Amino acid sequence: MKGQQPAFCTHSTPLLLAPPTCFCHTRQQVNKRLEQWTPAETSRLQIWFLQQFRMRWLCTTGLFAGLLHLSSSLLLGAFNIRTFGDAKASNETLMNIISTVVHRYDIILIQEVRDVDLSATTKLMEYVNKGSSEFGYIVSEPLGRSTYKERYLFLYRTQAASVVKSYTYDDGCESCGTDTFNREPFVVMFSSKLSAAAGFALVPQHTSPDSAVQEVDALYDVVTDVRSRWSTNNIVLLGDFNSGCSYVAGSDWEQIRLFTDKSFHWLIPDSADTTVTTTVCPYDRIVVTADMMKAVVQGSAQVYDFMADLKLSHSLALDVSDHFPVEVKLSS
Secondary structure (H helix, E strand, O other), X not given: OOOOOOXXXXXXXXHHHOOOOOOOOOHHHHHHHHHHOOHHHHHHHHHHHHHHHHHHHHHHHHHHHHHHHXXXXXXXEEEEEEEEOHHHHOOHHHHHHHHHHHOOOOEEEEXXXXXXXXXXXXXXHHHHHOOOOOEXXXXXXXXXXXXXXXXXXXXXXXXXXEEEEEEEOOOOOOOOOOOOOOOOOEEEEEEOOOOOXXXXXXXXXXXXXXXXXXXXXHHHHHHHHHHHHHOOOOEEEEEEOOOOOOOOOHHHHHHOHHHHOOOXXXXXXXXXXXXXXXXXXXXXXXXXXXXXXXXXXXXXXXXXXXXXXXXXXXXXXXXXXXXXXXXXXXXX
């Protein structure tokens, strides 16, 4: 409407700083006002200029720091979310917490996904993306010897990584009882410009506690298969191995080739506690090959205590999961 000021043009806008499209101050008004300025007003204008410069400098610095972080490393995590299915997906409080944890990572493996029709997975993606396409996902078929089955689910930032290819490891005949794993690995090759290892294979594993020794040992054969199939030695094995406390102890380690072959690096130590419960057990692990170790940021592998970081009560943290995520940074 003629004579109406634009919405962004207010009387608080200093006369000399009104934007070019703001017509509430005429040239005559500006000239007249300049003649009337006092030293105090001049000083206030100088302060205003400095404040504006400082705000813009902070914003620019923050943006630069964020871009520097994005370009310097890739954060990889593995999280056993106890019984992740429709019941948990319908709980807004828990889903907001899980979404917050997911946003910490560039790539995250989620285990114990009990989701036959992928409705819980779809719900999770809605929480994580909130209408955007920031994260993508790739998920395995339901895996398991009985009616109890789980999926392996990878979520990844689409600007940080992309899926190259994937396959489910063939561990033998389930109906014959000659298969090795209860939930055989769903191996995924990722590509990322944020990692020194431009292409790398992730081998997820959630072992059966009573068969942890045999299943973790058999991961050695999975690595051999990945090397042969994809001609790469950039390999990360990760997940809830149940490798600790009573499930893998003492002399059991001598039966695990993934441990006795010193070309493999176990990044989460036996002293770690990956459980939310009162036990102290290093069930969740990250293991890398010698070549992959070259891309690992030294000292970055750790357990992520989301209970402490997000200031959750112990009971609420347990409602999310009985496991903490484990993580490692890969350098560019």
